[in-house]
Amino acid sequence: MxxxxxxxxxxxxxxxxxxxxxxxxxxxxxxxxxxxxxxxxxxxxxxxxxxxxxxxxxxxxxxxxxxxxxxxxxxxxxxxxxxxxxxxxxxxxxxxxxxxxxxxxxxxxxxxxxxxxxNGVATAEMTIGLALALMRRIPSAHESMMSRTWRGDLYRSDAVGREISGSVIGLLGAGAVGSHVAHSFAAMGAQVLVFDPYLPDSALGQGVERVDTVDEVFTRSDLVSVHARLTPETAHMVNADTLGRMKPGALLVNAARGGLVDYDAVAASLQGGHLGGAAFDVYPEEPVDFDHALFRLAHEGKDVVVTPHIAGAxxxxxxxxxxxxxxxxxxxxxxxxxxxxxxxxxxxxxx
Structure with missing residues (x-):
């Protein structure tokens, strides 16, 4: 044998x-x-x-x-x-x-x-889950229930979350994972923007719009999700400059590669009130440094959702x-x- x-x-x-x-x-x-x-x-x-x-x-x-x-x-x-x-x-x-x-x-x-x-489907579904958790503020609601606190104030106009339907969601990259995310968000009623110079037109479905520049994704989107490959050219493609061009209160999701995002810049933007929230499954160094400002902001109640690199699991x-x-x-x-x-x-x- x-x-x-x-x-x-x-x-x-x-x-x-x-x-x-x-x-x-x-x-x-x-x-x-x-x-x-x-x-x-x-x-x-x-x-x-x-x-x-x-x-x-x-x-x-x-x-x-x-x-x-x-x-x-x-x-x-x-x-x-x-x-x-x-x-x-x-x-x-x-x-x-x-x-x-x-x-x-x-x-x-x-x-x-x-x-x-x-793990393309698993990662795509996790990305969508992170976006939903962030947009509907699910973790903070769960935490209040676990602390035996009924937070009726979460129905206040300044506390309620947002719907995916009708939102503009921008994707940086649309390979196996990003394309699945794009079609799923479009099916939920979002207007989906995609920047991916390698994406054939045949891969674009209804409700998905190709944009010609990264800048369009940052300036037009209510939520930006990162799906690019990590290369020397894409490292820190999300940085202080690109975060500053996002809409005030816009959201960021990264379940791709930690090196695509400058996490110090994200923490600063959250602290300053420009970035509305962020959800991450990947980090520049793993295991993470829990003393990083990002985790401090999460403990302080900012809209930060974090998971330990399990999107593909x-x-x-x-x-x-x-x-x-x-x-x-x-x-x-x-x-x-x-x-x-x-x-x-x-x-x-x-x-």
């Missing part, structure tokens, strides 16, 4: 990986399991790779004799690859495989595939990820091209 290691963690369990492998390739695989402690224990740098869990030694032992591995976080370093001459295929159940030394795999003829977009995300890597293993063993190749190689059927 062909040996394929299911290297799971406490989000994408090894048992789930095994189940999907058995579904795709019933009766032909030997599937040993190893499971890392993430997210109960942090991931980090292992040798030359990052966002990895476990050690090279335990992985080498578990991978002995394996043709392939399916994993989210296993540290696929050059040292691991050198110790495992039988290894021919790595399937990584995430979009950004920073735990894999891609160049080392290429040099050693090890093929690599991944599962981009696995859903039961369905885990299943899509496990299914995606299992199907890539099936393609590799049948000599078919990978759906999402990172390192390609000869197509030789093994089954």
């Amino acid at each position: 062909i040996r394929v290691l299911a290297a799971g963690d406490r989000f994408i369990r090894a048992s789930l990986l095994r189940t999907e492998l058995d579904r795709v390739l019933p009766g032909v695989l030997e599937v040993p399991e190893i499971e890392f402690a993430w997210p109960d224990a942090p991931f980090g740098k292992v040798a030359e790779v990052d966002e990895a869990a476990g050690s090279e030694g335990e992985l080498i032992e578990a991978l002995h004799g394996a043709t392939a591995i399916v994993t989210q976080l296993a540290p696929m370093t050059a040292g691991v690859m050198d110790a495992l001459p039988e290894l021919r295929f790595i399937a990584v159940s995430r979009g950004g495989p920073t735990n894999v030394n891609i160049e080392a795999a290429r040099e050693r003829g090890i093929q690599v595939a991944n599962v981009p977009g696995r 859903s039961q369905e995300t885990a299943v899509r990820a496990a299914r995606g890597v299992a199907e890539e293993v099936g393609r590799f063993l049948r000599g078919e091209p990978a759906k999402n190749p990172l390192v390609e190689g000869p197509r030789t059927a093994i089954l």
